[in-house]
C-alpha cells in the first residue's frame with residue numbers, strides 16, 4: 001500500500017529499502033516484490049502520482065516542469081554557455097522523471113550498450129544480453145486513434161508483452177508528416193527513411209515512438225510497475241512525501257556495511273533511522289543518488305572535509321563524470337499558408353481550443369492531447385566522416401552506427417508548445433516555422449555534482465559543464481549544417497523562407513559558435529555521476545553488479561550508474577538498467 005508519512009507505515013522488517021520511487025525505483029519495487037519473501041519499502045520524496053492529471057494527460061506535459069512535481073533545480077552558471085545557468089527539472093513524484101518527461105521512447109545504438117559492456121568488463125550490459133529486459137520492459141500498442149502503423153515501425157524489434165505501454169503518436173499531423181517523409185525520399189543518404197530507429201541502428205529519419213499507450217495516457221514507471229495490483233501486495237510498502245538525507249553504516253556490523261537510511265525534514269531536527277536486512281538500494285537519480293552519498297561522507301575526502309562532513313569513504317569519483325545532452329533550435333520560416341495546421345493550429349495559444357482538447361481527451365481519450373506536441377519524426381545523424389572536426393578530435397560516439405546529433409522534426413507550433421518550448425525559448429519569439437530541435441548526443445564534456453554545504457536539504461551544485469570541450473560546439477555546428485542540408489530538399493524549399501533568428505546573420509564559424517553558446521540548453525538527460533566500472537578499477541563508484549565499491553549492503557540503480565551516455569533520451573536505458581538490476585538482486589539473494 002501507499003502512505004504519505006513514515007509514521008503511518010506499519011512497523012516491519014525490511015529486506016530491501018529503495019530510496020527514490022522514480023523510474024528505476026518503481027521498476028525495482030515492482031520486480032522485487034514478485035518474490036513474496038522479499039519485504040520492500042520504497043521511500044519517495046515527492047507525492048503520489050495517482051490522479052495527477054498533468055502527468056496522466058500527455059498534452060499537459062508543459063505544466064509539470066516548475067511545478068510541485070519538479071525538484072526545480074537550476075545549474076550553476078555554465079562557463080561554456082557564456083556563464084548562463086539553465087533550468088534543470090527532475091521528477092518529484094512517484095514515477096520520478098518518467099512522470100514529467102517528454103515521453104520520447106528511444107533506445108540508442110546497440111554499440112552504446114556494447115561500450116558499457118566493454119568498459120565494465122561485464123558482457124551482461126551488452127545490447128544482445130539486454131534484449132530479454134527490453135521484452136520485459138516494453139508493451140507496444142496501437143496508437144490512441146487506431147491508425148495503421150504498418151511501415152511505421154518494425155514489429156520484430158518490439159515487445160507486446162512487457163510493462164510499459166509504448167506507441168507512435170495517436171494524433172498525427174499529415175500536412176507536416178508529408179513534408180518530413182518527402183525529405184527522406186528526396187534526399188535519402190543521411191536523411192534516409194529508417195523504418196525503426198529503435199532497432200539498435202538509429203541512423204536516418206523515422207516515426208516518433210513515445211511512452212503513451214493505446215488509451216491515450218502517459219505511461220510512467222509508476223503507472224506501469226506500481227499498478228493497483230502490485231500496490232496491493234502485502235510485501236510492498238510505499239511511503240511518499242518522505243526524504244532520505246543520508247545512508248549510514250549499520251550498527252553492530254563489521255567493515256563498512258551500509259544498510260541504514262536516515263529520513264528527515266527541513267522543518268525539524270528529528271531524524272528517523274530504518275535498516276534493511278539485505279540491502280539499501282539508491283534509486284534517487286543522477287542528482288539525488290550522488291547527493292545522498294556525499295551527504296553521507298562518501299566522496300572526495302578533501303571536498304567533504306572542507307564542508308565539515310565526516311569522511312566515511314574516500315572516493316573521488318562520486319559526483320564526477322556528469323554527462324548530459326545539449327539542445328539547440330534551428331528554425332526555417334514558413335511561407336504564408338505553406339502548411340495547413342488544421343483546426344488545432346493555435347492550440348498552444350488559445351485557451352478555448354485547450355478547453356476543447358481537454359474535453360475530447362476526457363470524453364474518449366482522443367484529440368491532440370493524446371500526444372505531446374505536433375512532432376511525429378526524429379532524425380539521427382552523424383558528423384560526416386570527412387568533417388575537419390575529426391582532424392582535431394577523436395570520435396566520441398560509441399561506433400559507426402551511433403549518432404552524434406538528434407534532430408526532432410516538426411512545425412514550430414510544436415516546438416513553441418509544451419516541453420520543447422522550455423528547451424527552445426528561441427522559438428517562442430520567432431513564430432511559424434519548420435523546426436529542428438538539435439541535440440548534441442555524443443558529448444566529450446564532463447561536468448560534476450558537488451555540495452554547497454553540509455545541510456542535506458540545500459540544493460547540490462549541478463554543473464553539466466556543457467561545451468567545456470570545443471568538440472561539442474563543433475558537433476552542434478555540424479548539426480546546424482545538417483539542418484541546412486535538410487532544408488535544401490525541394491519539398492522544404494517550396495514551403496520555407498529561410499533560416500530564422502540569429503543564425504540568419506552569421507558570416508563566420510566563430511559567430512555561429514557564439515550563437516550556439518548563447519542559445520543552447522540542457523536536454524535534461526544527466527547521467528554518470530556514480531558510474532559503474534570494472535570490479536577492481538580504481539575509478540568509478542559501483543561495480544558492474546551496481547554494488548557500491550568497498551561497501552557492503554548498498555547498491556545504486558538509476559541513471560547515475562551509466563559510464564557513458566547513450567545517443568538516446570535516457571528513460572529507456574534507465575528502464576533497462578533497472579530491469580536487469582532486479583534480476584541481479586534476485587540472483588544475489590536467491
Ligand SMILES: Cc1cc2nc3c(=O)[nH]c(=O)nc-3n(C[C@H](O)[C@H](O)[C@H](O)COP(=O)(O)OP(=O)(O)OC[C@H]3O[C@@H](n4cnc5c(N)ncnc54)[C@H](O)[C@@H]3O)c2cc1C
Nearest residue numbers: 020022023024045096097102103104244285288559569571
Ligand atoms: C523534463 C524532462 C524531460 C525529459 N524528457 C525525456 C524524454 O522525452 N524521453 C526520455 O527518454 N527521457 C527524458 N528525460 C530523462 C528521463 O526521464 C530520465 O533520464 C529518467 O527518467 C531518470 O530515471 P532515474 O530513475 O534515474 O531518476 P528519476 O526518475 O528522476 O527518479 C528519482 C526519484 O528519486 C526521488 N528522490 C530523489 N532524491 C530523493 C531523496 N533524497 N529521498 C527520497 N527520494 C528521492 C525523486 O523524487 C524521484 O522520484 C526527461 C527528463 C526530464 C526531467
